Amino acid sequence: MTPVPVPADEPPKKRSAADFIFGKVIGEGSFSTVYLAKDIHTNKEFAIKVLEKLHIKKERKLAYVTREKEVLLRLASWNELFVKLYCTFQDVDRLYFVLTYAKNGDLLTHIKHLSLECVRFYAAEIIMALERLNIKKIIHRDLKPENILLDENWHVLLTDFGSAKIVKDEIEQEECGENSKRRNSFVGTAQYVTPEVLTDGNVSFASDLWALGCVIYQMVCGTAPFQAGSEYLIFKKILDLEYSFPEDFDSRARNLVEQLLVINPHERLGSCDVKPYTSIREHQFFSKINWHNLGKPPKIC
Ligand SMILES: Nc1ncnc2c1ncn2[C@@H]1O[C@H](COP(=O)(O)OP(=O)(O)OP(=O)(O)O)[C@@H](O)[C@H]1O
């Protein structure tokens, strides 16, 4: 049978570990190791996330794994703004996710050296990614600088969808929003968790807008808005909205952050947009941004 030609840059759907040369470890997660790998047929580089089945079972993370796969597949039709899942395979002991290789690491690595022009550009790409998540009814739930990767051309690649929530229908979106009993255990990372998750366990698309406010704050001044010596004290500061701006914090960026770090999720900028997130795009902080063509990423200083 004549083999079906494979597009040069994409492995066909069914591969195995034997189709790749595994190189250096590029990162470690709680349940995973990520390797730089090369496809022996195309010489293309990928990041391959490897998970030990025994560890997944022991930590009861089956849902986390299958959700990450489901969400990544939902987003795979887009070739930008998200890490792309090219294929998965498994062997007796491990699961393998073949992903876009983000050659320039994560935003946290570079976050202390961003000019305001860089902040504007990266905030715009993150907002466009959140708009696409909204279209696909996906709430990320763990947006933070470590989960914002940078590709070889310094464009954003959002990753880490193991904690994501797929909103099945409007009813669930309502239940995720107001009038629902506490249903979700704490998901996400303490510094970026939203007040509603700490009070009534609700999540909504507005939860990612709170995290966006935290990320923009950190891109401007280099540190997260809510910091303390323990998770409990961080949570207390979040619920009390206890944070402040450095003197030299850009005033327009400050106004934007103040409209995102709002306790009531329904009052956050963008949370009630008919076309998300028009009201964020129209904020004065983005007056220099051409949303139809963001152009090349400015050089990270
Ligand atoms: N596609 C990728 N390209 C480049 N580096 C990556 C890629 N995916 C992950 N990494 C790196 O590998 C590290 C581990 O990622 P992984 O998704 O396995 O775990 P994690 O989500 O960071 O941790 P946890 O599972 O505890 O949330 C990341 O911190 C990141 O630095």
Ligand SMILES: O=C(O)[C@@H]1CCC(=O)N(CCc2ccc(Cl)cc2)[C@H]1c1ccccc1Cl
């Ligand atoms: O969902 C899928 O696409 C398949 C379906 C068939 C299958 O067996 N798997 C692996 C399921 C699985 C998940 C976790 C553990 Cl610990 C063991 C098996 C799934 C799988 C294969 C490779 C990589 C990830 C996954 Cl979830």
